[in-house]
Amino acid sequence: MTIALEMKQITKEFPGVKALDEVTFKVSKGEVHALCGENGAGKSTLMKVLSGLYPEGTYEGEILVDGEKKAFTNIRDAEEAGIAIIYQELAMVRGMTVAENLFLGNEPQKLGVIQWDYVYSETEKWLAQVGLEGIRPDQITGELGIGQQQLIEIAKALSKNANILILDEPTAALTEKEVEILLNILREFKKRGVTCIYISHKLNEVFDIADSITILRDGQTVATHDTADIDEDKVISLMVGRELTERFPRVEANPGDVVLSVKNYSVKDPDQAGKYLIDDVSFEVKKGEILGISGLMGAGRTELVMSLFGTYAGLTSGEVEIDGEKVKIKNTEHAIKKGLALVSEDRKKYGLVLGMSIQNNITLPSLKWISPYGVISENEEIKHSKLYHQSLRIKAPSVESIVGNLSGGNQQKVVLGKWLMTEPKVLIVDEPTRGIDVGAKFEIYNIMNELIKKGVAIIMISSELPEVLGISHRVLVLNEGKLTGEFDYKDATQEKIMVAATGGK
């Protein structure tokens, strides 16, 4: 088979971090080549080097495309060589229309005038290619779901007629149905001879789609294998550097008193009068248990927990009791004081101040406790954040590292640390393992298990059914804002949950 792409001895250093250390990476023409590795292993960095984001001269080593040596000074250069990338973080202008985003920087024009009719017809064509027939080209991008935006991003990359398509964790925020659509598109493209580099922490997808796998660890290439010659466990042990016998380390619940009880709870839709995001939901959580919440995207899971956390003040009705005491949460400050903590699903938007250091992010909601008379005790701050830096194994040179420079998975750990520090009674985690590698996932489950042993109640929203089934003790299922199922984990199965999630039909 011919080699489409070769990266030789790539070394890339950031101040204090050697992100890539003489990495070699070879991809054959027309294959789907998966790139696996722990959080911070250097996957995204390698792809940024390849796509011209880190220009020639800021790294060492060689890039060969079709055997020809290339030196990219910007993204345009790489695109001209047929390389298109979809970054881990969405890069859409939320206020622009779908069509505008699709052709951003590439607007077809005559004498400087954009050819809108052409743009719209082309957009429709590309949207259809990624299974988004229902979306109009003039819809505002920000109003669409994350999954749909991701597919638009893919359509955009496709529209550049790339020979080599790089997808950095494209499915982290997608529903299973959307994942299926995406994988089918990739198969379609493979038939046409497009080469794909596919980064994902979801190994089942990797084995589903990829022809070969390269594994990175700590900025070095560990191995490259054909998918046929290797299995998931082997990949994991190569990634993590040790055997991982168990994926979901459940501990038995030892449920105590009810901490949080919600009765006849409804949330009005702020955008549409008369509609409800959450409709008459009742449930309770006990100390020392993990309550899983399952459902399809858009079922209202995130809205449910965000409103409990005080972000929909004035729109909620029904009763909420914490520790047997009736409360009406006014705002997030109040919610935190009452012992709630929320690890949101969108860490960039709701979780982190990217320009701040790890320590400043971790202590942000807890500043009160380390600041006598409103003056922050710097040493207390360092002490506490170091604790989470170590126990969560956040990969960063120090707690003073800027969060925006961390890899995606490590950013997620910072958010987790931030909320653990508030020592909540009820920890709500919304997609806690999104974008996190298997080893770190395992660690996060262990942390959750430690917490429930200490009597914390955990509410976990997850779109990954194996995770819900593997970790939680009870599972609630939501559908269109209504509670459509509640299972003990012993009775729950994927089928039962899916039936409830689609409305019991």
Add this chain to the structure above:
Amino acid sequence: MSTNTELVQNKQKVKWIAFDLRAYTMIAALVLIWILFTFLSGGSFIEPRNLSNLFNQMSVTSVLAVGMVLIIVAGHIDLSVGSLVGLTGGVAAILNSTYDWNAIVVFAVTIAFGALVGLWQGWWVAYRAVPAFIVTLGGMLIFRGVLLGISDSRTISGLSDGFKTVGTGYVPQEWGIVVGVLAVVVFTLLLVLKRVSRKKFGFDIEPMVLSLLKIVLVSIIVFTFVLAMNDYKGIPIPIFVVIFLAIIFTFIAKNTVYGRQIYAIGGNPEAARLSGINIKRRTLMLFVLGNTLAAIAGILLTARVGSATVNAGTMYELDAIAAAVIGGTSLLGGAGTISGAIIGALVMASLDNGMSLMSVETFWQYIVKGGILILAVWMDIYSRQRKNKG
């Protein structure tokens, strides 16, 4: 894990050499400007008399810039401070000269008045969600209008001596020395306390040599300043006020919960809100602080000039913004330092002073200042990009 800890130690080791490069660039630029003017003016620029004058000139902008930094860091802007300097100066002058109020009382009332104005502007921004740009643009017109009204468009003079001292007085030479010694002692004390505390927590402490070096450096800076000022008439009271305010607000920005929250709000308002920060209340307080500082600046200006005119403070908001931005404050919010803004103000004032000294024509002065502003911000952005690309 082993690589991790190794990296941590590494970082700790190099940290004391790798100070903020950007801050250095600013200081280097300032020194360059000073050398240039000293050379071009045949030495009169660097004379204590002129420096004293220079510090006096920068004091009003500096006080405004201190407040402006925090407001910009939080992602807002305040266009009204120039007019507010005029208005508060006018109010103070009227109370002092027309109504014969005692200077101290006038100062207290004027500062309270500034705080009240801040409460009003902050309420519109925080609780009525009108963009700060608009609210303070409105404020800029309103305050100027009120000033024209209450002063009958006339210049108000005849201030009491006590009033004027604040703008024209000097700290007596011997007291200047005492203050200098005190500053060094306090600095040393803080350094020792920090070492003790870090030791208690079991963290690495910086090498003793470095601590001593810092103390020596600070002593040199403090005493060069004090002695230079004493060589003329002593430390000008306005610059004394500026240093005092700069220290207080640096402390607020760096060491208090309030300051940290302001930076978080500017960096990512959504994340700040979900971290339980009451954004509205913090924003309100921000304008109270900013406008209180504007009142202080108004008093300083009126006292220095000896009268309140209807045009006083015109365009000062732009000087304050320029000083903050030259000093590294990001207009996108989330980043900026008080000390940077003070250096920024010093750069602007040095340009003004130096060019006047050389009797450069006014039109050139505008052109040069505008050019320097753009250049400085470009340098800032450029150095940041370099740093990110690694």
